[in-house]
Every structure is written in structure tokens, then in C-alpha cells.
Amino acid sequence: xxxxxxxxxxxxxxxxxxxxxxxxxxxxxxxxxxxxxxxxxxxxxxxxxxxxxxxxxxxxxxxxxxxxxxxxxxxxxxxxxxxxxxxxxxxxxxxxxxxxxxxxxxxxxxxxxxxxxxxxxxxxxxxxxxxxxxxxxxxxxxxxxxxxxxxxxxxxxxxxxxxxxxxxxxxxxxxxxxxxxxxxxxxxxxxxxxxxxxxxxxxxxxxxxxxxxxxxxxxxxxxxxxxxxxxxxxxxxxxxxxxxxxxxxxxxxxxxxxxxxxxxxxxxxxxxxxxxxxxxxxxxxxxxxxxxxxxxxxxxxxxxxxxxxxxxxxxxxxxxxxxxxxxxxxxxxxxxxxxxxxxxxxxxxxxxxxxxxxxxxxxxxxxxxxxxxxxxxxxxxxxxxxxxxxxxxxxxxxxxxxxxxxxxxxxxxxxxxxxxx
Numbered sequence: 230x231x232x233x234x235x236x237x238x239x240x241x242x243x244x245x246x247x248x249x250x251x252x253x254x255x256x257x258x259x260x261x262x263x264x265x266x267x268x269x270x271x272x273x274x275x276x277x278x279x280x281x282x283x284x285x286x287x288x289x290x291x292x293x294x295x296x297x298x299x300x301x302x303x304x305x306x307x308x309x310x311x312x313x314x315x316x317x318x319x320x321x322x323x324x325x326x327x328x329x330x331x332x333x334x335x336x337x338x339x340x341x342x343x344x345x346x347x348x349x350x351x352x353x354x355x356x357x358x359x360x361x362x363x364x365x366x367x368x369x370x371x372x373x374x375x376x377x378x379x380x381x382x383x384x385x386x387x388x389x390x391x392x393x394x395x396x397x398x399x400x401x402x403x404x405x406x407x408x409x410x411x412x413x414x415x416x417x418x419x420x421x422x423x424x425x426x427x428x429x430x431x432x433x434x435x436x437x438x439x440x441x442x443x444x445x446x447x448x449x450x451x452x453x454x455x456x457x458x459x460x461x462x463x464x465x466x467x468x469x470x471x472x473x474x475x476x477x478x479x480x481x482x483x484x485x486x487x488x489x490x491x492x493x494x495x496x497x498x499x500x501x502x503x504x505x506x507x508x509x510x511x512x513x514x515x516x517x518x519x520x521x522x523x524x525x526x527x528x529x530x531x532x533x534x535x536x537x538x539x540x541x542x543x544x545x546x547x548x549x550x551x552x553x554x555x556x557x558x559x560x561x562x563x564x565x566x567x568x569x570x571x572x573x574x575x576x577x578x579x580x581x582x583x584x585x586x587x588x589x590x591x592x593x594x595x596x597x598x599x600x601x602x603x604x605x606x607x608x609x610x611x612x613x614x615x616x617x618x619x620x621x622x623x624x625x626x627x628x629x630x631x632x633x634x635x636x637x638x639x640x641x642x643x644x645x646x647x648x649x650x
Contacts, residue, residue, distance in 0.1 A: 233257045237296055237384035237438040244295055251295030255284055255341070258297065262382045268363075270356045271377040273302045274310050275342035283308075283339040291337030292445040298333055299344045299377045299386035303370075304429075305418040306330050306340040313420050314346040314355060314370075317531045327418025329387060329429055329446055336445035341383055344373030347594065349524060350389055350422050353536040354594055361403040362622040365587035368398030369594030371432070375402040378432040385442050386432040391422045391516060393583070393600025395430035399612035400582035400625025401595065405642075407431050407439040410632050411607030413447055423519035425561060426512075426604050436611065436643040443635070454636035458643035464490060465499040465575035467629075470506035471598035476585030478618055483581055486616065486626065490579070493648070499578060501571060505602060508564055511557050512601040518554045521546035561605055568606055569631050577641040578629040582612045586622030603627070609635040611642035615649025 233254060234240045243249035259277050266272060280297065287295060300306045303313045305323040307330075312318040330340055345355035350370035359367040360380040367376045371388030375398035378386050388395045390408045399406025407430050414429040421427055433439040440455035466487050468475075475483070490496050521528065521543045527535065528543045535543070572578070581599050588595055603610050609630050616624040628645060630638035 235381070236435050237433065237441060238435070240296060240384060241294070251284055251287070252281070254295070255280060255297060258341070258382055261380065265360070265380050265382070269358050269360050269376050269380055271344055271373040271380065271382060272299075273312065273343045273345045273373060279308065280339075280341045283341070287334065287339045288337050291335065292441060293333060294337035296338050296385065297341035297383055298338050298442070299342055299374055299383040300330060300340050301371055301374050301387050301389060302343045302346045303350055303389060303420040304330065304387055306343065309340060309343050311343070311420075313350070314348045314353070315527070315534065317527055317534045325418065328415040330418070332446040333442070338385070338445070344371075344377055344386055346370050346373060348536055348539055349420065349527070350391060350394060351520070351542075352538045358590060359402055359587050362401070362587050364590055365622060366401060366590050366592070366594050368394070368401040368587065370394040371398050372594065374432050375399055375404060375406065378402070378434060379404045384433065384438060388430050388432055389419060390428050390430055390600070390604055391426045392512065392604060393597030395428075395432070396600050396610050396612045396625070396627050397583050397595055397597055399432055400614070400627075401587035401623060403614045403623030403625075405433045405436050405439045405614065406612040407433070407443060408604070408610045409443060409447075410609045410635055413635065414443070421523040423516040423523065425515055425519060425558060428604065436613070436639060436646050439611070440639045449635060451636055451639050455639040455643045457640050458647060459640045460494050460644045461577040461641050462495070463575050464494055464496040465572065465578040466490070466496055467499040467501065467578045467580045469580045469599055469602060470501060470509045471584070471602070474584050474596060474598045475581060479581060479585040479624065482616055482624060490648070497575070499572070499575060505564065508560060508605055509598070509602045511560065512605050514549070515554065515557045515561070517542055517546040518549045564605070565607055565632060568608070572631065576630065576634070576637055579645070580627050580629060582625035582627040586618040586624050603629055607632050609638040611638050613642050613645045613649060615646065
């Protein structure tokens, strides 16, 4: 199998040096897919001829010149299927790009293929396996995207997070996952699930790669921030209100990490007020109500093609009152506004990315309990890999900053990556 750079920035450097062409890079990636896809099942659609044609249409200029991106199957990419993991849209082919895919193309990237997702980014698992811990889940709902990057099949992949579907799969697969500030990356052309939370994110093999892609589609100077890799002046350590659901091994690993970090820089434990624990329990209520609204067409016209769990969830959601939903949304606004006061002089938080390492594949996609609060708050999060369980499964740590402070999150995540490696 052809040896290729491990990172997107490494590939760009090879392009510039003339030691690798974008076409040879793609062909080498396709070799990896051919060797591993039957076992991992990351892709819902991958046609080498279409991938090559998309490459040949790419501009060859821009921040992402000649780099491929995998697109989660709830996101439109012109000329490729978009099924949202559901038989309702079997055979449906996109006639247009989602804005994030279009912006990627403008920056010189191209869509390589579509990656597996859970049904409408909810509960029913995709067929994907975890390349970093085979026999265990890659997480949900961006399972195919995380697995494709972890297996070295593609340098970038797009994902979405409504509860924990960027950070958790990244943690389980041992890669970088970046969930930006809410509404930073435009959602046009993405099948919605819960409008209060839906956020586009990116998977990559380094913090700098994730920053590169995000910079290309937002215009923010995130790559320079990631390259600076500056330690925070003061670090907050937050177990989060979900700590009681943490597995014992994660608890001991977290305590050891906090002890190590406390010797490197000023750090303090952050315990969030009780209203944040209440918000954590409110997240699924808001998500369920808004999912009923987002999937109203599917619920009323194709109910027989929905999985039993999703069908039951939507059926329960349609009975929820709008008054309760309005109250919950008002709570979100208040907590987002007051979060900076709670943090005080702390600019960056660390928290576990998941309750533990990836559970067995047969048990489902794992719990989003350690992600829901941060998604509700709309703050930027970056999963940083580097820790492992006693049996070698990846364990992630997420770097969290205030809304709009994505550059701070990137810089701190790059610094943490050096500490963990």
C-alpha cells in the first residue's frame, strides 16, 4: 500500500514540494478504503470514478487545494446520494451542495464520498465499526465520518452534533473532533434534527488540520491559533454534572490527568451551579420536541419506514406542550448569557469527552451525557486524543471555551495535544 502523509497539512506540504500530486494522494486513499472498508464500513457511498472527477473539477487553489473531504450522509453533496440513514430517502441523489461543501470546494477541496450516519442522526446505529477498537462502537451519529478519518481513509470528514455526535465519536476513535460555536458554520443543506442545537463540525487527525478546514469555511484565523499551541493562563477542570455516569476507570484517569496538569500551570476545579444540571436533563426534552418538528414530513407520511425507537420518540414528542418548550428555550438563552460569569477568570475548561472508552458494538453508540450540556450552551469544543484505557481503547478530553472563542479553544487543544503525546 502506498505510503502517504498522516495529516492534511502534511499532504499540502508534499503537494507544494512536488513529491506528491493530489491525484496520487487520492488513489492512495482509495487503496486504503479498498483494503479496509469491508471490515470498517465507514462509507455509505464511495465511487472512485466520481471522487476522481470531483478532484479534477477542484480549483487547485485555496487553503484546501487538492484535499478530499468525507461528507456525512445527512449533508447534501451534489451528485451523491443523501439518505440520512433512512430507507425513506433510498435512491435520493443531491442536486446541490450544502453550503459547507460549497465553501470547501471554493477553498480547493472536493467531496470524496458520503459516510454512514445513524437514522436521521438519532438512535438506530449505523453498520460502522471502530478502527481504533474493533468490536466496539465508533459512536453516533457521525460514526462513519469518525471511522473514516481514524482509519486513514480521508484527512477530513464532516459531522454534525445535536447531543454528542462529533466529540463522542472522535473520543471513541482516537482522533480530533471539533464542534464549533453554535451557528458558526452555516447549516444550509443539512437535514435538521433540533434547531436549538444542530452544529456542523469536523473530524481530523490533528488539531491543526481541524483548524485548517474550519478556517477555510469560516474565514476565522484558527490555524494560526492552533499552531501557537499556547497553554492557557488559567485552566478550569470541570467534571461536569454528568460525573456520576463516568466509568470508574475514567474517573481514575481523569484524576491523574488533573494532578499532572496542576503541576504544569495554574488550574482550578470548576463546579457548575445546580441550574446547569437541570439544563442537562432538559436537553433531551428540547431535542425530542424539535426533532418532531424537523421530521414532521417523515412522521406523517412515512411512519412505517421509521425505526420503532424513533417512531415512539416522535409520537411522544407530539404530545409535549409548546409552553414547556418555550420555557426550556428561554432557559437556554439565560444560561448562554450567564456562562461567562460562572467561569470568572477561567478562559478554557477541560472535561471528559465521554463516560469512558467505546462500549461494545452490540450495546449501541454510547452515552452523550458528557456532551449535552456543552452543546446546549453552544460553546466550542475540541476532542483531544492521547489517553487510553487499560485495554488500549482511546479516551478523549474535550477543551471548551466561551461562545465565539474558538481560537482560544484551538490553541489550548493544540497545547494539550503536546501534553498528552
